[in-house]
Amino acid sequence: MFFIAYLIFVVAFAVFSAIGFYHLSRYGYSGDLSKIIIVVYSLISLAVIVLTFILLGVYS
């Protein structure tokens, strides 16, 4: 049950992040912090999500 609930949240989180990325890439400037922020944010998010799924799998 938690797995499915978390999956739904991840989808919503991805949509929210995509909107933020769109703004940064659309209105940011080439060479500024926008690209770095997008990469760092994506890496941290992926790490948290993957770790969560692993832990959920371990305790299931």
Added chain:
Amino acid sequence: MTEVDSQSILLKREKSEKVFMLIRRHWVNYLMFAFIYFLIMLPVLISIIYLIISPSSLTGDVIKILLVVLTLLSMLIISVLRQNQIVFIAMLILVVVPIGVIAGYVLVNPDLSIDVQTQAVITSLSIFSLTILSMQLYAFVNYYLNVYIITDQRLVDISQEGFFNRKISELHLRQVQDVNAQVKGIVATFLHFGDVDVQTAGEREDFIFTTIPNPYTVAKQIINLHQAHVESSETHDSTVAPSDVTTSKDGEPDRGLSLEELEAEAKKLLKQRSLITRLKDHGLVQSPELPPILNKPEASSVDEADNLIATEADNDIQKPAIVQKSEPVPAPRTVNVKTADKPAQPAVDSTIEEGELTEGKEVDLK
């Protein structure tokens, strides 16, 4: 982040327009949000580390307390989004509701196994962490895409409020009437940030640059650019063809100096001529160069010159008082705005690089 995208930020950028400054709000604006989110996240991080180090401490009571705390903290986090109702409702549904439901489920069913309760904690912690992360992104977008641009022709304010509210306003330099910079408070004084209030002509609202770094430098630069813009307008107007009529801020044709102003200018020159004539009579000056309009033999005194000017004015009354380039009479002033009471400054501050949009970094204002 292509070249085209970066240029498109200046909507309808005019040809030969040069960007002098690209200013963001002071970093303390973003740091404040980041610090608050960090403080909220800190107890959660400590809990996660503690549970990793000592998994045996994860009992049923600890899990319940953790879930309740996470629910309350998530409500606290999204409360900062109240101004933006769409994002607020979205986060309420996506964050508070799942964490609250999970916490409620665990509290209502005390006979759940420890594994299931652990799953609930892991899910809630993960949701909470990702929420903090997404809020950081939200705050960063709001901070980073709020930009002020100063060009040699206008001031542009690009205001990003949330994800779905973007406002771009601009002010032409000729509409600038006065520029004030102010630094308020201890923090602002030590970190060198403040507001720049650009007062405009007419009933238009003031153009305010809020919490920008080095406000005095920015204000000085705006004044310099304004001065340069006014001077270039004067130069342009002095070379304009007689058939061309400039337009004033009121939208009415600007005919240069009025008759009264022309008279005053002429009288001033006549007084100078009278003085030069006297000096010449005493042999102190040889062949003084006088403007043709004053170089008529019959205008030997100020009173006579007054009559002459009146006659000249009567002759000119039917035509626009725009002076042709070839005439040495002072060029008509067609300044359409009041400038601040500042001495004439160099057109461009040499410490600030002139040229194209400063791609990828803020202009160093120091």
